[in-house]
Amino acid sequence: xxxxxxxxxxxxxxxxxxxxxxxxxxxxxxxxxxxxxxxxxxxxxxxxxxxxxxxxxxxxxxxxxxxxxxxxxxxxxxxxxxxxxxxxxxxxxxxxxxxxxxxxxxxxxxxxxxxxxxxxxxxxxxxxxxxxxxxxxxxxxxxxxxxxxxxxxxxxxxxxxxxxxxxxxxxxxxxxxxxxxxxxxxxxxxxxxxxxxxxxxxxxxxxxxxxxxxxxxxxxxxxxxxxxxxxxxxxxxxxxxxxxxxxxxxxxxxxxxxxxxxxxxxxxxxxxxxxxxxxxxxxxxxxxxxxxxxxxxxxxxxxxxxxxxxxxxxxxxxxxxxxxxxxxxxxxxxxxxxxxxxxxxxx
Amino acid sequence: xxxxxxxxxxxxxxxxxxxxxxxxxxxxxxxxxxxxxxxxxxxxxxxxxxxxxxxxxxxxxxxxxxxxxxxxxxxxxxxxxxxxxxxxxxxxxxxxxxxxxxxxxxxxxxxxxxxxxxxxxxxxxxxxxxxxxxxxxxxxxxxxxxxxxxxxxxxxxxxxxxxxxxxxxxxxxxxxxxxxxxxxxxxxxxxxxxxxxxxxxxxxxxxxxxxxxxxxxxxxxxxxxxxxxxxxxxxxxxxxxxxxxxxxxxxxxxxxxxxxxxxxxxxxxxxxxxxxxxxxxxxxxxxxxxxxxxxxxxxxxxxxxxxxxxxxxxxxxxxxxxxxxxxxxxxxxxxxxxxxxxxxxxxxxxxxxxxxxxxxxxxxxxxxxxxxxxxxxxxxxxxxxxxxxxxxxxxxxxxxxxxxxxxxxxxxxxxxxxxx
Numbered sequence: 001x002x003x004x005x006x007x008x009x010x011x012x013x014x015x016x017x018x019x020x021x022x023x024x025x026x027x028x029x030x031x032x033x034x035x036x037x038x039x040x041x042x043x044x045x046x047x048x049x050x051x052x053x054x055x056x057x058x059x060x061x062x063x064x065x066x067x068x069x070x071x072x073x074x075x076x077x078x079x080x081x082x083x084x085x086x087x088x089x090x091x092x093x094x095x096x097x098x099x100x101x102x103x104x105x106x107x108x109x110x111x112x113x114x115x116x117x118x119x120x121x122x123x124x125x126x127x128x129x130x131x132x133x134x135x136x137x138x139x140x141x142x143x144x145x146x147x148x149x150x151x152x153x154x155x156x157x158x159x160x161x162x163x164x165x166x167x168x169x170x171x172x173x174x175x176x177x178x179x180x181x182x183x184x185x186x187x188x189x190x191x192x193x194x195x196x197x198x199x200x201x202x203x204x205x206x207x208x209x210x211x212x213x214x215x216x217x218x219x220x221x222x223x224x225x226x227x228x229x230x231x232x233x234x235x236x237x238x239x240x241x242x243x244x245x246x247x248x249x250x251x252x253x254x255x256x257x258x259x260x261x262x263x264x265x266x267x268x269x270x271x272x273x274x275x276x277x278x279x280x281x282x283x284x285x286x287x288x289x290x291x292x293x294x295x296x297x298x299x300x301x302x303x304x305x306x307x308x309x310x311x312x313x314x315x316x317x318x319x320x321x322x323x324x325x326x327x328x329x330x331x332x333x334x335x336x337x338x339x340x341x342x343x344x345x346x347x
Numbered sequence: 348x349x350x351x352x353x354x355x356x357x358x359x360x361x362x363x364x365x366x367x368x369x370x371x372x373x374x375x376x377x378x379x380x381x382x383x384x385x386x387x388x389x390x391x392x393x394x395x396x397x398x399x400x401x402x403x404x405x406x407x408x409x410x411x412x413x414x415x416x417x418x419x420x421x422x423x424x425x426x427x428x429x430x431x432x433x434x435x436x437x438x439x440x441x442x443x444x445x446x447x448x449x450x451x452x453x454x455x456x457x458x459x460x461x462x463x464x465x466x467x468x469x470x471x472x473x474x475x476x477x478x479x480x481x482x483x484x485x486x487x488x489x490x491x492x493x494x495x496x497x498x499x500x501x502x503x504x505x506x507x508x509x510x511x512x513x514x515x516x517x518x519x520x521x522x523x524x525x526x527x528x529x530x531x532x533x534x535x536x537x538x539x540x541x542x543x544x545x546x547x548x549x550x551x552x553x554x555x556x557x558x559x560x561x562x563x564x565x566x567x568x569x570x571x572x573x574x575x576x577x578x579x580x581x582x583x584x585x586x587x588x589x590x591x592x593x594x595x596x597x598x599x600x601x602x603x604x605x606x607x608x609x610x611x612x613x614x615x616x617x618x619x620x621x622x623x624x625x626x627x628x629x630x631x632x633x634x635x636x637x638x639x640x641x642x643x644x645x646x647x648x649x650x651x652x653x654x655x656x657x658x659x660x661x662x663x664x665x666x667x668x669x670x671x672x673x674x675x676x677x678x679x680x681x682x683x684x685x686x687x688x689x690x691x692x693x694x695x696x697x698x699x700x701x702x703x704x705x706x707x708x709x710x711x712x713x714x715x716x717x718x719x720x721x722x723x724x725x726x727x728x729x730x731x732x733x734x735x736x737x738x739x740x741x742x743x744x745x746x747x748x749x750x751x752x753x754x755x756x757x758x759x760x761x762x763x764x765x766x767x
Binding site (some may be wrong): 047049050051054055057061134148151152154155158159160162164166174175176178179248253254256258259265295296299302303305306313318 | 354387388393422425426427428429430432433436437440441452453454457458461462465470481483537538539542573574576591626722
């Protein structure tokens with residue numbers, strides 16, 4: 001028998017020994033709802049500007065790479081300098097399965113999850129054996145080594161040309177509708193990541209996340225199986241990043257490692273994490289949108305945009321509250337909004 | 348000022364700039380619109396951009412195309428495929444261009460032809476890839492003509508031409524009769540464009556090694572260089588041991604400056620080399636290598652040889668008006684626009700895209716490097732002897748055209764003589 005209780009700030013559902021609760025106090029949900037609503041109606045203003053719609057789609061995808069990265073940074077207490085490695089693995093897996101075995105996007109998604117999961121699981125012990133600069137260096141090398149492989153095994157990965165002609169995720173018959181659908185699909189993907197990360201942040205898992213991030217030794221003393229959690233926080237974000245690669249393959253329909261694996265792409269993702277706020281998964285969304293819009297806006301300045309863009313990004317890092325980025329700015333103005341907050345070690 | 352307010356102002360300004368830049372004036376019916384996209388941080392795209400501007404300026408000065416002015420829209424991809432796709436959509440769907448010129452490496456050409464195929468039915472246009480080498484672009488047309496017929500590739504050679512014309516005729520003639528070589532060492536760079544050359548094309552041509560052997564040469568050494576390779580000394584030692592007469596370098600993107608600097612201090616220092624393309628064919632290569640490049644040969648279009656009446660004025664105008672040197676990709680971009688003009692004039696109007704494509708398949712127009720035109724079936728541009736890239740040798744700080752004979756301005760000299 002389900003028992004419903006109405007509390008001051010939440011609704012409780014009790015079913016036997018189980019309990020489910022939903023917060024109804026506006027400060028828990030008002031601003032996230034407003035934020036998501038803005039993202040939902042945004043394409044209506046850009047329907048006549050397909051390139052800006054694509055820019056917004058790219059912003060969603062960048063956020064979808066940055067959210068798992070933030071989660072990984074928090075959960076492993078290490079900064080991964082090569083998040084695009086799994087983007088490459090996911091993208092190439094999906095593309096190769098689609099092109100050579102004729103798998104449809106659903107099956108290539110499963111393949112991507114399996115391959116990214118297996119590779120990241122095999123590599124996860126690096127979270128035990130390396131930390132600090134050593135971990136960052138190892139993760140920095142991985143995508144660059146993979147980029148080399150795409151040239152050395154050119155028969156498979158087609159080197160600088162990349163793979164192309166993969167089947168589309170969705171075809172609504174008209175290009176504008178397709179681009180609109182790409183935006184909403186990318187938004188859906190990004191929001192799923194965001195809410196999953198939010199759920200983790202609010203759960204007991206989130207407590208372990210904070211504990212590991214704060215001090216691994218203390219977390220161990222508290223009974224947290226640190227190694228197991230670190231594997232989890234390495235593998236899960238890697239799979240999520242790989243899925244973004246899968247998405248790119250089936251929407252842009254061409255995938256070249258030379259675009260996604262070099263340092264420039266990694267820098268963009270790290271900038272998003274820092275500008276958004278490196279302790280906040282939510283910060284990845286405004287971070288990605290600001291970086292994507294800045295890049296697009298500065299492009300109108302012509303050749304100088306190539307040095308203006310990094311300069312503005314550096315200026316933003318300087319202007320924004322250290323380590324807390326855009327989300328920190330928001331949080332300062334709305335301190336009563338409840339979002340799970342996890343402190344990042346500063347040393 | 349509060350940081351949040353400052354940030355708000357910055358973001359609002361950026362948004363305003365984006366929307367302002369995106370609001371193109373309504374298309375004037377008489378205007379012919381050309382879209383140009385390239386990585387404007389890369390020298391080859393910058394040079395191609397200047398060439399496109401020059402071509403449009405000259406065409407407008409001569410009365411436009413079919414009496415209509417031509418307008419050029421330039422977009423920067425930053426070398427990133429997602430941005431390139433965004434830009435392609437902007438040019439075709441928003442700026443409503445009649446033709447897109449993708450003046451960038453092959454991966455962008457491939458992304459362009461893919462996205463162009465999606466747009467073509469609703470937004471008829473043609474696409475020209477003027478820098479992307481290799482076969483990936485024209486293979487689209489070969490494999491699915493109806494879907495990719497709007498795509499054209501203008502580059503110096505495609506793989507079959509590399510093997511049949513450059514490797515099969517020109518270089519054997521150059522090595523045998525000009526250099527006087529009997530033994531060849533071949534170095535390839537590990538890139539997609541060299542793969543058919545290394546392995547051959549089934550039904551078309553054997554690998555380059557066999558091509559040379561069939562022409563009477565002895566191939567004494569073969570190696571593949573990684574793109575990020577910086578140290579070549581062991582390679583030079585083996586080349587010297589092989590007693591080759593010439594080093595045939597099937598490269599365009601390796602670190603040529605390091606290669607040359609190490610060559611001049613290696614046991615292979617007296618063995619001449621030939622690069623198929625790259626920075627060694629540009630004037631600054633002499634200074635960049637401190638003169639170590641003396642004696643090296645390369646296929647370069649950056650020489651003042653009047654291949655046609657357009658060659659010298661093109662080079663002078665590029666430097667005079669745009670302060671940009673005509674490096675690879677600029678000639679092809681310039682020639683492509685004039686080829687497109689002629690095809691439109693033959694078609695008579697812009698209404699029937701299929702007619703324009705048919706005209707492009709049959710067009711022939713005088714170009715900077717010979718004659719521009721495209722293969723009617725596969726859409727790559729017609730090769731040598733129609734489209735020419737001279738072979739030059741570095742002599743006393745100058746690139747001296749030494750082959751083919753009809754455009755040569757000097758003779759090939761041994762490396763030892765040039766170092767004196």
